[in-house]
Amino acid sequence: MSEFATFNAHPAAPVRAESPLAASRVGVAVQSSAQGAGVCIGERALLGHLILRGKAADEGFRAGVEAALGVPLPLKLGPVARDDARGVSVQWMSPDEWLVVVPEAQDHETELRLRAALSGHYAVINVSGAQTLLELSGPAARQVLMKSAGYDFHPSAFPVGKGISTTLAKSTAVIRRTGEAQWELIIRRSFADYLYSWLLDASEEFGVFVAR
Amino acid sequence: MLHIYCPHCEEYREEEEFRPKGEAHIARPIDPVNTSDEDWGDYLFFRKNPRGLHHEQWFHAAGCRKFFNATRDTVTYEILETYKPGQQPAVTAESRKAQASAQASNQGAAK
Ligand SMILES: [Zn+2]
Numbered sequence: 186m187s188e189f190a191t192f193n194a195h196p197a198a199p200v201r202a203e204s205p206l207a208a209s210r211v212g213v214a215v216q217s218s219a220q221g222a223g224v225c226i227g228e229r230a231l232l233g234h235l236i237l238r239g240k241a242a243d244e245g246f247r248a249g250v251e252a253a254l255g256v257p258l259p260l261k262l263g264p265v266a267r268d269d270a271r272g273v274s275v276q277w278m279s280p281d282e283w284l285v286v287v288p289e290a291q292d293h294e295t296e297l298r299l300r301a302a303l304s305g306h307y308a309v310i311n312v313s314g315a316q317t318l319l320e321l322s323g324p325a326a327r328q329v330l331m332k333s334a335g336y337d338f339h340p341s342a343f344p345v346g347k348g349i350s351t352t353l354a355k356s357t358a359v360i361r362r363t364g365e366a367q368w369e370l371i372i373r374r375s376f377a378d379y380l381y382s383w384l385l386d387a388s389e390e391f392g393v394f395v396a397r
Numbered sequence: 398m399l400h401i402y403c404p405h406c407e408e409y410r411e412e413e414e415f416r417p418k419g420e421a422h423i424a425r426p427i428d429p430v431n432t433s434d435e436d437w438g439d440y441l442f443f444r445k446n447p448r449g450l451h452h453e454q455w456f457h458a459a460g461c462r463k464f465f466n467a468t469r470d471t472v473t474y475e476i477l478e479t480y481k482p483g484q485q486p487a488v489t490a491e492s493r494k495a496q497a498s499a500q501a502s503n504q505g506a507a508k
Binding site for chain 2: 261262278279280282335336349350351352357
């Protein structure tokens with residue numbers, strides 16, 4: 186008899202097997218209300234997202250952005266410039282790049298305002314279709330982020346107001362802390378279903394409520 | 398896991414956010430047409446692979462998506478400094494040698 190190495194994929198001991206479609210069938214038990222839930226997840230869909238690029242050292246550029254958006258241009262990593270009453274925020278992404286988020290359907294008008302106020306070497310790109318914003322809140326929201334990303338989410342490293350871009354669950358996300366237990370995640374379109382499934386799964390143990 | 402200081406973000410971040418991008422300070426020949434095949438080949442393909450101190454480019458892929466330079470010891474993996482493109486390293490093989498001999502002479506004087 187020839188010698189073959191064989192492998193029984195159904196061992197006697199119970200093991201967890203997953204179909205290739207497992208990630209598409211999220212069986213997370215969600216809470217019926219935000220009351221008592223450790224984590225609340227909700228999407229702020231269809232907001233206006235714009236990437237702004239230019240020279241931070243150029244006084245005219247800084248003044249033009251502030252005139253067009255009504256908030257000062259942040260010049261380094263740290264607090265996101267926000268006007269919550271108008272739903273406008275500007276986040277430092279890199280030394281020459283900022284993310285501007287505005288309410289739904291205001292993206293085009295915001296772009297036109299920026300173009301009217303700016304001149305010279307700059308760029309405004311409407312990326313509203315490329316990403317979406319999730320709101321994560323609740324007493325266990327920080328633990329979910331700690332499970333999912335390598336960044337230090339301790340209040341000393343991540344105070345309220347700060348915004349960063351980092352790795353999240355083998356993908357990337359923009360993460361902003363908007364309150365003691367409130368966070369915003371901006372995720373890319375192509376990773377949205379994967380990250381949403383991940384966040385639901387990671388939140389299940391704390392009790393998760395999906396805000397609609 | 399290495400903790401790497403991004404000189405643009407001005408923060409330490411997890412290694413997972415970065416990608417190594419090879420040897421730093423490679424100058425493109427100013428006049429490609431009049432550069433010999435050998436020199437052009439060196440510029441395109443030949444890289445240093447030192448045992449010890451190395452100046453490398455790194456890319457902050459998940460953060461600011463900017464390049465920067467790092468001085469790294471390829472034996473210990475220790476990153477001795479990071480600095481922006483266009484800047485020169487403060488830690489070099491020569492500066493390290495000078496430091497080592499200064500330490501040795503100090504110890505000699507103490508005896
Ligand atoms: Zn960076």
